[in-house]
Amino acid sequence: MGTVTLTGRSLLTWLDYTEEEIRYLLELAKQLKAEKRRGEVFQRFTGKTIALLFEKRSTRTRCAFETAFGEEGGHPVFLSTQDIQLGAKESVEDTARVLGRMFDAIQFRGYKQATAAALAEYSGVPVYNGLTDSFHPTQALADVMTLEEAFGPGPGKKLVFVGDGRNNVARSLMVICAKLGINFTVIAPPSLHPHSDLIDACRRLAQDKGSEIRITSDIGAVAAAEGIYTDVWVSMGEEDKREERAKLLIPYQVNQALMDSTGRKDTIFLHCLPAVKGEEVTAEVIDGPRSRAWDEAENRKHTIKAIMLATLPAFDAASDAASHAASRAG
Numbered sequence: 001m002g003t004v005t006l007t008g009r010s011l012l013t014w015l016d017y018t019e020e021e022i023r024y025l026l027e028l029a030k031q032l033k034a035e036k037r038r039g040e041v042f043q044r045f046t047g048k049t050i051a052l053l054f055e056k057r058s059t060r061t062r063c064a065f066e067t068a069f070g071e072e073g074g075h076p077v078f079l080s081t082q083d084i085q086l087g088a089k090e091s092v093e094d095t096a097r098v099l100g101r102m103f104d105a106i107q108f109r110g111y112k113q114a115t116a117a118a119l120a121e122y123s124g125v126p127v128y129n130g131l132t133d134s135f136h137p138t139q140a141l142a143d144v145m146t147l148e149e150a151f152g153p154g155p156g157k158k159l160v161f162v163g164d165g166r167n168n169v170a171r172s173l174m175v176i177c178a179k180l181g182i183n184f185t186v187i188a189p190p191s192l193h194p195h196s197d198l199i200d201a202c203r204r205l206a207q208d209k210g211s212e213i214r215i216t217s218d219i220g221a222v223a224a225a226e227g228i229y230t231d232v233w234v235s236m237g238e239e240d241k242r243e244e245r246a247k248l249l250i251p252y253q254v255n256q257a258l259m260d261s262t263g264r265k266d267t268i269f270l271h272c273l274p275a276v277k278g279e280e281v282t283a284e285v286i287d288g289p290r291s292r293a294w295d296e297a298e299n300r301k302h303t304i305k306a307i308m309l310a311t312l313p314a315f316d317a318a319s320d321a322a323s324h325a326a327s328r329a330g
């Protein structure tokens with residue numbers, strides 16, 4: 001897998017990664033999934049610890065980090081904001097400094113992207129963004145893995161996100177697709193289009209790859225898509241917007257008629273989960289034969305393990321023994 005080295009890197013947004021680095025992580029995730037299927041057991045995180053910080057709830061992200069790290073011999077420590085000082089009674093910077101002295105890595109799920117960035121800056125260890133209001137990068141890697149399991153690796157595919165185009169999931173997909181040359185379309189009402197700064201940045205990236213980033217309100221733009229993706233209408237922290245969103249987004253529900261209107265029989269359905277069946281997607285679609293949402297949820301674990309394996313310094317038993325011997329001798 002070439003000469004890609006990611007040791008010590010944080011993952012805050014895919015904007016910081018090259019196409020080659022993302023492809024490396026996808027290949028590694030594929031290998032890890034195959035190992036798991038074969039029942040192979042490794043201890044690649046033995047002696048390591050990770051702090052899992054959560055300001056918001058989580059099923060998949062928490063379980064993916066905990067099981068991926070723990071089954072390889074590492075010790076994950078779950079810390080909700082009910083348990084620790086994080087911005088309350090202690091600054092984020094000071095918490096980061098302390099956690100960096102005790103843990104090999106930190107996962108952060110919460111509100112502000114700036115908190116994830118500050119943790120990375122002041123802890124001195126890799127920080128993984130497990131979702132902020134702005135981005136959900138570990139999700140997007142699992143999404144591309146799932147798309148590629150259905151249609152093979154490489155650029156040129158078309159993925160369409162239908163729904164709240166401003167949200168963390170849509171934004172992360174737009175970035176990763178732009179980096180990888182996947183044509184990406186957002187279909188949303190105008191008030192829920194992504195911010196123009198991010199669209200412009202992604203369009204510049206996509207141009208280099210010969211792919212397209214399209215933002216529209218026309219539901220007909222699903223034509224020829226390999227993948228249709230949606231997410232909840234109301235993200236965590238926006239619960240007061242439920243009524244307004246439902247009115248705006250009902251015409252954008254992913255139902256069987258929408259799936260059929262791609263004109264392809266093999267279009268897959270993707271959803272980061274959790275889903276509100278009957279709102280953004282019908283039960284018929286998410287529980288139906290074209291849904292890959294459950295593979296996608298499993299792929300969270302393999303991709304998160306790949307990110308941690310690639311970025312955590314490897315424990316090299318031979319050089320460790322040599323350095324102990326040298327310190328005893330000297």
Ligand code: CP
Nearest residue numbers: 058059060061272273
């Ligand atoms: N998709 C996702 O991040 O799920 P959780 O909120 O359950 O972690």
Ligand code: NVA
Nearest residue numbers: 167231235236272273
């Ligand atoms: N956009 C959703 C994603 C949940 C995984 C949220 O932020 O709540």
